[in-house]
Amino acid sequence: MWKASLHTLGNRVWQMLLCLCAIIISVAAVSAAISLNALVRTTTEGVVAATAADITVVPAGSLIAVDAVSAPPPLSADTVANVSEIPGVARARGQIRGDVLFPITSDGELLKPQLAPTITGSFLPTDDDGGAHMAISDGRAPEGEDEVVLDRPTLERSGYELGDTVTFARTGPAPSIEATVVGVVALEGDRPAGASYALFSEAAARTHFQAGREGFNSIWVDVADDAEVDVEVMVAEMRELIASEYQIVDGAQVASATQFQLYPRLTVAQVGLWVAGLLTLGIAAALISSTTAHLVARRRGEAAFLRRLGASPGRVALPILAEALLLGLAGSAIGMPIGQALAAELNDLGRQHGLSLGTVIPALSSTEAWLCVGIGVVITVLAGHRHATAVSFTQALPPRPLIPRPRLHFSDAAWTSVGLVAVGVGLLAVGTIVPGMPLPWAWALLGAGVVLVGTAIATPVLGAPLVRLVGLLGRPALRDVSTIAARNVTRHPVRFAKATAALVLGVGLVATFAVLGASGRASAHHDLPENVHGDLFVTSSADDGGFNRQVAELAAALPGVERVASYGVQTALHGGDPLRVLVAAPGTLESVVNYEVTDGRDVDANDEIMISADHAAASGLERGNAFNVVVNQQRVEVRVVGIFQAARGVELPPVISARGTFTDRGVTDVDDFVALELARAADVGAVRTALVDIAGTDPLLRVQDIDELADSRGAALAAAADTVDSLLTLLTWIAIIGITGTLLIAVQERKPEFRALRLVGMDRIQVSAMVALEAVLMGTVGGLVGTAAGAIAGWGLQRGLATMGYPFLEIPWGGLWGLVGLGVLVGLASAVLPLLAALRLQGPYRILHRGSAAQSVAESPANAV
Structure with a gap:
């Protein structure tokens, strides 16, 4: 054998x-x-x-929101020493946790973290007595007041080396930080992490993050391995030593909070x-x-x-x-x-x-x-x-003599998959057209997935009319070659589906997100000009954290500026959870963005708030309700005076209040959005240049007009579409392998058929052209069917996400036709090897030899035996 x-x-x-x-x-x-x-x-x-x-x-609150509270009074070294004396504590060390920082690269670009956050503060190395799971892999630990250690990926991406001076941008009104890189920090065990690390010496961290105040804003406590004391008992004893402005949590709570920050x-x-x-x-x-x-x-x-x-x-x-x-x-x-x-x-x-x-x-x-x-x-x-x-x-x-199959033979699975596509379209319709359906996005997502999978299986049925049409249209030029190629493609539905599944799914996914991305961009460009007021805008490139209010004050003094309005975003604590609050001077917010007060009135005084309709429904709050929040470690009673609904395309925090609600409690006043209205005769270019000079003091600030603001908003909505394109390359190669393999094997299996065609008058070129045309037909049909399915799925997703930033449908016809063209290219690439194999087939005389194909295959093993 x-x-x-x-x-x-x-x-x-x-x-x-x-x-x-x-x-x-x-x-x-x-x-x-x-x-x-x-x-x-x-x-x-x-x-x-x-x-x-x-x-x-x-x-308190810092684990779930960095800016939930202002800095409480620092913990003294004596407090840290007293904590270390608690039975079961192996070691307690004071630490300073810092704010979010953004390194500025050697090319002047802002280096922002993406999946994971920036971890800043004082460096706390690992040693025999415990500590953070960090060590210096190159250089040394920071010691001076202007020294810092970075993780290696951040150092490499920033373009700096050890000994260079790095500038860090930071949110809020505090100035930027400059420090010399003296070392590279690595996690214990060299485990990779997407976070960016900027850790300073204790003295430097105290200067940058505590305004020079002595003490610490965090304590790192290691429990002895052989400790018999219950952790809850230890926490209770620590509570007697720690001020109420601080919370004491175990490792599981810290891990949960960190993952919560990463959750979306x-x-x-x-x-x-x-x-x-x-x-x-x-x-x-x-x-x-x-x-x-x-x-x-x-x-x-x-x-x-x-x-x-x-x-x-x-x-x-x-x-x-x-x-x-x-x-x-x-x-x-x-x-x-x-x-x-x-x-x-x-x-x-x-x-x-x-x-x-x-x-x-x-x-x-x-x-x-x-x-x-x-x-x-x-x-x-x-x-x-x-x-x-x-x-x-x-x-x-x-x-036995072969019984001719019907001209078009489909398996039960292919017809079932057509029903699957119909079910998917029905799910899209139920979730997006029927009013009052809960979670329309979930229905749309499920329907889109069913449509794409069903289409991949049903490609032989859905593509059969196109294959037949191409066979008829090509007959005047290719004669019987076109007709036979079309019949060969449709007579093996399972083979056809397997060969084109990867192409249909790949093209379908890209088409789906292309429609969604184009709809997001179109929605942003339609909604923002109608619902955001102003000619120029100043915003921060950081997701959270405002900037100095002096920017708006200086902008108001520029020649040609008629009016300046702004708002900031602060964070309070409600029931231990962070609560984002938009703050603005009473009567000024409506000159920045459109919103409708559906019940009650606007905010007129401090400690009054308006809440969004969605937040009211989720929290059970109504107009006239009063409840307590914590602002800068101070308990404040606020009263709901109105319910509002933001205009379409406008993203606002769920709560609106007056600036004084926070500034009266010692919270630094900041802006997150500044809108400038210019006089009709103003030179927009000159005003923008002056505004860029003002904003240039903060590397995080950017100056935009309404189109640029819409572009950035649309880019955020289309980010998923840009990312999913990366899957297309992989699935395209799988599609080429699938179609090529199917036809190469078919060339070997169909030798008697090809020889019979040669015997009745076809030459070698015509037989090879027939094989190549089959590949092109498979690729074209796969690209066209996949693009059509993706367009339908994209429409369904857009409708399901209409209330989440995608109210307008936009079909990117150029991109979709490009995907169809990709299918043709896949077919052409897949035709090369089968065509060469068909050209190497021997002449028609072998059809006259006595014996079956099975006997000729068996000759070699017979000789071997």
């Missing part, structure tokens, strides 16, 4: 190489998805490890990666199974002949399964490192679009590596086993 397998090895080289490529591509796709998920996990673990002690003392971006990243992983896994399984099945089918005649000679099914199947096992192992071994490299490229691409999952792609764990190998090996062996053990010796007998 083994001798026969080796003897016929040369006849299967193309199929083996094709199967190997399918395994490599598939395992690489799965490996990339697993690597990116591992990167998100280690990013979270790294951030938590850097911020979580056994017990931590922090300002982390959830988007993880959900997207899991969806992409499951999608690529399904396509990978179909591709490996299809190519392996064709490889084993190539040996059916050989296996049947050996069965006829008396070999048992197990002895016949064993060499086939061994070959499948070797291919699976080889493809998995090659595919895993390729997947790691692909993950790094996708991560870099995501960073360019504003979503960095981390810094360094972690090595696959043994479990993850075995999972990748298992996927490649198990699917290959199972597909080989299914076909190898189904061979009987009767298959070596002369075949």
